[in-house]
Amino acid sequence: NAGVTQTPKFQVLKTGQSMTLQCAQDMNHEYMSWYRQDPGMGLRLIHYSVGAGITDQGEVPNGYNVSRSTTEDFPLRLLSAAPSQTSVYFCASSYGTGQDEQYFGPGTRLTVT
Amino acid sequence: EDQVTQSPEALRLQEGESSSLNCSYTVSGLRGLFWYRQDPGKGPEFLFTLYSAGEEKEKERLKATLTKKESFLHITAPKPEDSATYLCAVQPLKGGTSYGKLTFGQGTILTVHP
Numbered sequence: 001n002a003g004v005t006q007t008p009k010f011q012v013l014k015t016g017q018s019m020t021l022q023c024a025q026d027m028n029h030e031y032m033s034w035y036r037q038d039p040g041m042g043l044r045l046i047h048y049s050v051g052a053g054i055t056d057q058g059e060v061p062n063g064y065n066v067s068r069s070t071t072e073d074f075p076l077r078l079l080s081a082a083p084s085q086t087s088v089y090f091c092a093s094s095y096g097t098g099q100d101e102q103y104f105g106p107g108t109r110l111t112v113t
Numbered sequence: 114e115d116q117v118t119q120s121p122e123a124l125r126l127q128e129g130e131s132s133s134l135n136c137s138y139t140v141s142g143l144r145g146l147f148w149y150r151q152d153p154g155k156g157p158e159f160l161f162t163l164y165s166a167g168e169e170k171e172k173e174r175l176k177a178t179l180t181k182k183e184s185f186l187h188i189t190a191p192k193p194e195d196s197a198t199y200l201c202a203v204q205p206l207k208g209g210t211s212y213g214k215l216t217f218g219q220g221t222i223l224t225v226h227p
Contacts, residue, residue: 004156031213042117042217043157043200050213058214090156098213099204101147104156 001026004105006091012111013081021076021108023091031098032074036060036087037107043090049074050097081112115140119201119218126191126225134186134199134221142206146184147215148177149200157200191225198222 007022025032033048035058045058047066055066063085065077074093078085088109092102118137126132138146145164149157161170163179170177174195176187186199202215 033213035217040219042219043202043215044217045214048213059216092156094213099144101159101162102213102215103159104149106156107154 003027004091004093004103006089006105006108008108009106010109012113013078014113015081015083017081018077018079019081021078021089021091021110023074023076023105024072025074025091025093025103026072027093027103028071029093029095029103030071031094031096031102032068033058033092033094033098033102034064034066034074034076035090035092036085037090038087046076046089048098078110081110083112086110086112115203115205115216117201117203117216117218119199119221121221122219123222124224126188126223128192128225128227129190131187131189131191133188134223136184136186136201136218137182138184138201138203138218139182140203140205140216143203144206145204146179147202147204148184148186149202151198151200151220160199188223191223193225193227196223196225 004025030051034046035043049055049068091105094102148160151157161177198220200220202217
């Protein structure tokens, strides 16, 4: 099993550009989530999904969109990138509704100039 | 609002020098407290889940304990390979889709010198 995979590993965007961060898992997990990690702030939940077709907002959802058309994939879209979105983004997945341990991907480091 | 505070922010130990990391939390109802290890440039890796006060779990040189207000991660005779950032997170007792909403602390950076 590859576990949780994320692409790209690094990305530089200009303010106003859009892009999609990809996340996939091969463990048949129902629960998937996106976090951002900033120095001194810990990991903060952006959006999460408890199954295909079901998504909800986390702590810091503004500026991000998600959709879940399959169990395996959970892409994160930045509609109009801003410097405040410079961060490291992690995707995670878990069994059931997320009450068990979450498995994290390797992360995407995004810089917005 | 759920809150998690970890201390110290950074800890430097000599190989073999045992110590503890602290995770203080406030949550309306605790379903579980999680410990993760994060190496530089990688995603967090799951270590333990604790569910009730008094519970303890061990893995190699690590032991996690839980009280009603805090959790400790005890490191016994650490080795350089234990150097990493250790993250603590709480999960609310609320049901339904709130189960997965982890609130993380800012982490403790542990460095173990040979």
